[in-house]
Amino acid sequence: MAEQNSTYNEDSIKSLEPREHIRLRPGMYIGKLGDGSAYDDGIYVLVKEVVDNSIDEHMMGHGKTIDIKITDHRVEVRDFGRGIPLGKVVDCVSKINTGGKYDSGAFQKSIGLNGVGTKAVNALSNYFKVQSYRDGKTKVAEFEKGVLTNDAKEIDSSQRNGTLIVFEPDNTIFKNYRFIPEFLQNQIWNYAFLNAGLTINFNGEKYHSENGLLDLLNRKTDPEETRYPVIHLKGEDIEVALTHTNQYGEEYYSYVNGQYTTQGGTHLAAFREAVVKTVREFYKKDFEAADIRTSIVAAVAVRVQEPVFESQTKTKLGSQNVAPDGPTMRTFINDFIKKALDDYLHRNPAVADALLKRILQSERERKDIAGIKKLANERAKKANLHNKKLRDCRVHYDDPKSDRRDESMIFITEGDSASGSITKSRDVQTQAVFSLRGKPLNCFGLTKKVVYENEEFNLLQHALNIEDGLEGLRYRKIVIATDADVDGMHIRLLMLTFFLQFFPDLVRNGHVYILDTPLFRVRNKKETIYCYSEEEKQKAVAKLGSKPEITRFKGLGEISPEEFAGFIGEDIRLDPIILKKETSISQLLNFFMGKNTPDRQNFIIDKLRVEKDIIMNEKEALIETEEQPVA
Template identity: 35%
Template sequence: MIEKEKDYSAEQIKVLKGLEAVRLRPGMYIGSTGKAGLNHLVYEIIDNSIDEHINGYCNLIRVTINEDNSIEVEDNGRGIPVGMHPIEKKNTLELVMTSLHAGGKFDKKAYKVSGGLHGVGASVVNALSEYFEVKVYRDGKIYYQRYSRGIPQTEVLELGETDRTGTYVKFLPDKEIFDDGDVVVESRLIENRLREIAFLNPNLKIIFEDKKRDYKEEFHFEGGLEEFINYVLKKRKKEPVAQPIYLAGSYSYKKDEPDIQVEIELVYTQSEDSEIISFVNNIKTIDGGEHESGFKQALTRLSNEFARKYGILKENDENFSGDDVREGLITIMHVKMAEPVFEGQTKGRLGSKVAREAVNQITSEKLSLYYDANPKEAKKILERINFAFKKRIAAKKARENIKRKTIFESTTLPGKLADCTSKNLEESELFIVEGDSAGGNAKQARDRYYQAILPLRGKILNVEKADLLKLLKNEQITNIITALGTGIGDEFDISKLRYGKIIIMTDADVDGAHIRTLILTFFYRYMRPLIEEGHVYIAQPPLYRFEVGNEHFYLYNEAELENLKQTYANKKWKIQRYKGLGEMNPDQLRETTMDKNSRKLVKITIQDLESSNEIIEILMGDDPAIRREFIENNAYKVKELDV
């Protein structure tokens, strides 16, 4: 019986002051304390400079990643106000940097359009930084203030005179906040983000420098979205079937409010993949939202309408589906609007219903005009859609035939699967294990109540190079599908998932990494909600067993090993290097890799859908040249290589 707390009085009511709440619950403000949250700190500061640009006050931004992992962001905008605030009786610069919900974006006169409407950006970055410095160039003078973990270390100082305007920020993320003290931002993602911003803003120049890898690049694209989509086509190595189409217009929705501005560039390709890259006020909406919904609705309706107009579909034919219409389509969309409603502080999804109406209307109007004026291009596109439609119908019939003969008609679990007793999704786990030998050890090491084991023999099929029919004939793949119970692709149903955690457990070598990549590619392409909803993990088996006297330690990297060697330099010690899971006995495997009280798991997430697509295409696709280029460009990042 749970003992009840007897006292509940005024003393138990805690009031968090200043930025204490941010440090106590950082995930509420930046999404996570992993890499995504760390990168988000950089985006928050960059977004402030971007807002200066889209409101007409800035045309140059510099972003620098320093060797000590600190970040610098500088612009030539107006500069943050530095006078005494009339109500708060505090310097406005300090107020903005140390108070939540303080900023110029709540005043429509200061910012007509803004990506950061929560008013928490710079102050949150300040709170989560070991140090944070800001210089303001304004009114002919240079002002400066330094903070540590959100607390001012100096007054607002006047450093001298200047003839320029703008804001300079330098900060070092706080090791106390981020997972394992890792404050190394992902340079490639920052670079991609800055390139995208430059595409969206033809009058803006961005200079990016990463001193850690001696890299510097200038982004300035006068061609805007047209140049953006050509870049994507080249990068993805996609072949267009018709000319790219540019749609633009404004939508008036409320008196005394600025119109919603919509820009869309779209192109159909021979690829089966589709991709919508969308932005709102320069913020990348990686989870989509109402603006994407409005576009999809208008595109599907118009495609069916014009397909009948041009005789590609007969009057009584089945309509094209949304998937038919979007197959092979790459779309870039930028919406500018006052007071967008984002879901969550990280602004991944747009919730503004009016954006759906705006994009729907502009797409319908402008694309209709284009199709009427360019019938040859329109017919190329509609024939491409019709090809997808016919292929879908044929594949549906083929799947129905296969269902009668294969995994989908039977609820019989794979013979190699050692199932668990529990049927509770919250506690059950499936270990997908490399090799029969390791699978045998895992079966002895597991807790039979909640842990199931599925051994795989060798490397599974590379689904990036195989079609659905070949995939369904592969024993390793079908064993995984049957064990999970969800089906795949169009028939995937996560409500039928049999295990709450799916844990990939492979050897800590090159072959093991390859097998992990093959399994993750399969999940990403055919069971993506498993990753999106946080069900997929990677087990972390140790690399070494370090014995000294009667003690032993399991070590997961070279740094841990060197540290123990130094700690016990005066004693005799013995090291065992694990090349594979099969080298551990069941007790060791349980203790190091399977026991939930002592194991280490890495949760797989999709931080950037576009980058994920790109990397999978590079690593698992058909073009060895771009794979070689990727490896050569990223080889410097490798810390340990076990061949």
């Protein structure tokens, strides 16, 4: 047997302090790290862990307002609850398994129970400050990367009771991070919807809801697209809202104790099952489950005693019971839906009629494409054996055993030259490439039948594995990688139309991105700077001085594989496709892809900037840069 280079003895066994362990294995505490381009990246989990504590205070009846301020790299959260007991301020934010939630009498249905969240935020921050205001006194403690740097004495204070947390995420752990406002706004709105009566002041804007999940669904849907008014049902420890629209797929928002469970869990599975069972019994017809749930938009929130989540980030509920000695989740939700939804449909015959029409329409559409779907799937299976369009990777998002599943991504490219550069420089473990033949079909206004009739769309659907929903999605990020010219923009628009038209859940759940590639390379003999905008180019020219060489990249195929590796590696820049609250998919697609030519022409004319204006702006910016005094 070959002799081993390393020895295994007592010196090999190491014990890490909790702070050291958090910094060494942050993923165990906050999920994936990321740079903020995905809604579930670590920096948003840090915000959530701090706000959760303020929400728990509100749920206990202490504090109706929370003030949140978030800038590029700094977060401030001030609540008006009871305030941390002053003698335990340091312990509560630095010692694992220290907190007030182990006393189930005080926090029966709290979000966080493990005493880990705020400690993880502290350990993963360059700067962390906690200040408690309590009964006319205040105490401050400050930390750097979890290490106490200032433990101030208690002093008098005239401020209202409560707690202030300030932190700046560690940029050596969250590299090149940025907070995306839309993700933060969605996060804050979720808190407002789930805590009717709570007011959150976020960056000077007020977030408030009086009607809970009813407000949430009204915000998520377009009234013109819903088939019937939102059904809103409330019971003890459960709240439900649902409607059907004209879109494809199923759209769910599920919550446990105020926590947005992005991956669902036992409560969502029970809800989906209960809706099907109740509808079948109401209409006395054995409809296909898919026909009942197609086009549904629903939200379900439950309160659970001592919830069990499948990870520290609490994105999926694992609890089988609503309380240690209570009914199963399945029984609890099924009993509620069976009575409440059945009663509602009996009292509202117009809604019951509209729901039936939507189900029958889904049934007809399914039967219409059954034949072509079978042939298309057979073709796709044969093509998959020698699919030249797909250069697959080894790690996939639907593999629960892989610790790199969140890194999996697929680049959708135009033509062979662009896909060639990416294929040669990609990470074959986590990055796949799907090459388009040219400009894909404009599928606006077409039915889902076209997904099976169009070979390219069908192959892409199979590559992503999304025919039956997102459960089997093979890539965490779907990245549209096109040239930054007119043709590239057109292809980008056509692909977004395809996803929004037939697979809107991909966009809503934060899976679709645009690859941001450099427009310019500015260099001299000593340094090379890649620039992603005119502004960055001007700064690079000012920095390098003495007329550096400037190269304008017109297409991805012009960038060498060696250079390209730097743009799709650790420093990759991705722009997420985000649907804002006021965005209606049907109206959006109709404006950009429909036949409203005059409206579109006027929009283009209003936004048009002629080349002369751009050149003048560049010259003015360069003159302004040259006039700046040298430091």
